[in-house]
Amino acid sequence: MTPKEILKRLFQYARPYAGYLIGGLLCAVASIALTLLGPVLIGKAIDQIVGPGQVNFPETLKYLILLGITVALAAVFQWLMTLCTNKVTYYTVNDLRQEAFGKLHQVPLKYIDGNPHGDIINRLINDIDFISDGLLQGLTQLFTGVVTIVGTLCFMLGINPLIALVVVLVTPLSLFVAVFVAKSSNKMFKEQTKTQGELGGCVEEMLGSQKVVKAFSYEERAEEKFQEINARLYKCGQKAQFFSSLSNPSTRFVNGIVYAAAGVVGAISVINGNLSVGGVSSFLTYANQYTKPFNEVTGVITQLQTAFSSAGRVFALLDQPEEAPDAPDAKTVKSCEGRVRIDHVSFAYRKDQKLIENFNLETKPGQRIAIVGPTGCGKTTMINLLMRFYDVNQGEISVDGVPVKEMTRDSLRRLFGMVLQDTWLYSATVRENIAYGKPNATMEEIRAAAKAAYADGFIRRMPQGYDTLISEDGGNLSQGQKQLLSIARVMLVDPPMLILDEATSSIDTLTEIRVQKAFDRMMEGRTSFIVAHRLSTIKNADVILVMNQGNIIEQGSHQELLDRGGFYCRLYNSQFVKAE
Structure with missing residues (x-):
């Protein structure tokens, strides 16, 4: 996305708070108008000081009192403007963060599985914080800058059009420098935010598996990986900061030229009698205030660039395709008998890597279906398909004769109670x-x-x-x-149905026996799907499905499968016979 598109989209989020925007703009106008009135009053007070012993004290005092009132009112309006812009910023960022968090519940599970969790977390926290900082600075500088430029230009034209023309002709040099630097650093800031996300993913990965890191003495390699990413972040960050740091001194140099030109032309006007000394003083103040917004904008260019880059990453998350919605006429099922039918189902996580093909299964209410097989054969994938964490590529899954795609996902998942190997x-x-x-x-x-x-x-x-x-x-x-x-x-x-995916894998043998009895009581009258590597836990299953490479290669009770002497028999013997 281009910066223009990002800015337009950010303002769409700020639209509900247009009242604060308008209030902030009006307060900015009032604050700047009062601030710009100050140099006029100072100039008039200076003109009352003709020379030693010739000072008009009453008039000077009057202008000083007016100046004090003006400064106080300007400060009040400045505070109100800051309050309004802060509310716009924080409300906007709050909505953006809530929408981004809600998006995580709407994207398909494959997006969560396929992206580093640290990078996703970084988008919701750090990137949105950068947007907040940049948006706050941008709104403040936009409000005060535009009004200050227009206001000072009007005052300068009122004092002396010739000097005002000199200031206006030289000032675009500041804009040229700022635009040039912004374009040069934009690419660097995009690379910086991308690398920050990568670094966040690395840290999250290492923290989440710290025991494994220590168990395999991976600390040095983990540190090397971190240092490699951190070094890249240092390089791109250094380049980004270097280019952006050029903008402020460059524009200040140009503004110094503007100030000097205004002073020279003003002095000539005083000598020729076309302008008073107080008028020159006011004009020089306005020339300085006229160029100040350009300095401020370029001074926060780093934050603005970072905000745009971060906003692009957040919007990339928000633009992710959502999970296919429930059908308009989807049924809300509150209970079921537990008849599950899997009819000619095929599924693959990747198109070029087949996993489950032409899978068929029909269960009766209350049956205990055990699914066994070697790692990667598709056992857990079948659980994902039953729960509609993923949708099948071909075929159909139904519960009590109702296709799962005709049910709401929420009501389907409430039919199952699931205990996984990975606890949460x-x-x-x-x-x-x-x-x-x-x-x-x-x-x-x-x-x-x-x-x-x-x-x-x-x-x-x-x-x-x-x-x-x-x-x-x-x-x-x-x-x-x-x-x-x-x-x-x-x-x-x-729940009316159960899914137990290695549910007792982390429990000691004595407790496993007790919990298994509890499961037996709970599974009475309920259709249950049991995924197990330890075959001792599924001896009492009504039907054991032996899977290999996405297909059911054997089916039957524990004793029937042992009597056949096939794949299941070899699996069982590999666990128990050698041990005996």
Whole structure:
């Protein structure tokens, strides 16, 4: 996007706060008008001082009092203008950040999976902060700058048109320098914000897997990777800052020429009797104020360039295609019997890499369907398709005869209770984490779910029991404890169907036996899909689907598959026979 397009789009977000914009503009006009009146009063006061012993004190005092009142009123209007521009900026940025965060819930899951999480976080936090800083500076300089230029030009024309013409003819040199520097540094700032996002992704990656980094002694290589990205950020940032830093001294040099030219021409006018000494003093003040906005704009050019680059990255997120919406006539399903049919389904994350082809499955209500197979065979992918985290490329999935594409995603997902191998907890109390899917649950219901998941014992031993605050992602809990809380969360919701994806992988053997009994009770009468690598956990499944390379190659009960002596039998023997 070009800076013009970005600016136009930013102002669309500011449109709801047009009242503050107009108020800020009116306050800017009043503040600048009063400020520009000051040099006139000073000039008139100077003209009252003819020479030693010839000072007109009463008139001088009058102008000084008027000057004091003018300065005070200008300060009040300046404060009001700043208040209005601040409100416009912060309200606009607040809306932008909320929309960007909401967009993360609307984009397909493949966007989240396919982009570094640190870079996405950087767009929502740092980039929008840069927009805030740049927008605030831009609005302030725009308001005061335009009014100051127009106002001083009018006053200068009123005092002496000839000197005003000299000032106007020389001033465009400042604009030429500013535009040249801005174009030169724009590319550098885009590269800088892009590299900042990459650096954020690197830091997030290292923090999220710090135990693995230390376990494999990867610290030095991690630091080398960080230093490489940081060095690139230093280089592009240095170039961007260097080019942008040229603008202010360059324009100040040009403004010095303008001031000197105005002084020379003004002095000649005084000698010729065309202008008073007070008039020259006023004019020189106006010449300085006329060039000041150009200095201010070029002085904040770094922030403006960074803001435009950051806004481009945020808008790139906002322009991402959204997840296909629910059909207009999509049904809201509140309950189901649990008949799931997968009919000739094909799916691939990438078009050039096939994963699941012509997959067929039909379950009866209350059946326990176990899915086993080697890594990468498509087990977890089937879970993603059942939950509509991804849509199938071909074929159809239906629940109780209703295609899932004809249901709302929200109601479909409420039919399933899901416990994953990778647990997730958020910074809140134990009670709030268990009640995540049912916020209005009573304490009795929460405690009953925890007891069913065999989590009540360790919860009551915690400092504040169920009111103990859990740190982000459950950092103050063991992996097994986090998984027990995740299981309790599902048990509280009590859904009609279950998905257990390695749900007991982080639990010790004794607790696993107990939780397995709890699962057995919970799975009674419910269609359940169980993904497992440890085949001991799925012996009691009604149907075991053996997958390989996206296809079902064997199907049957545990004993039937062992009797066949096929792929499942080899998998089972590889886990148990050698150990025995």
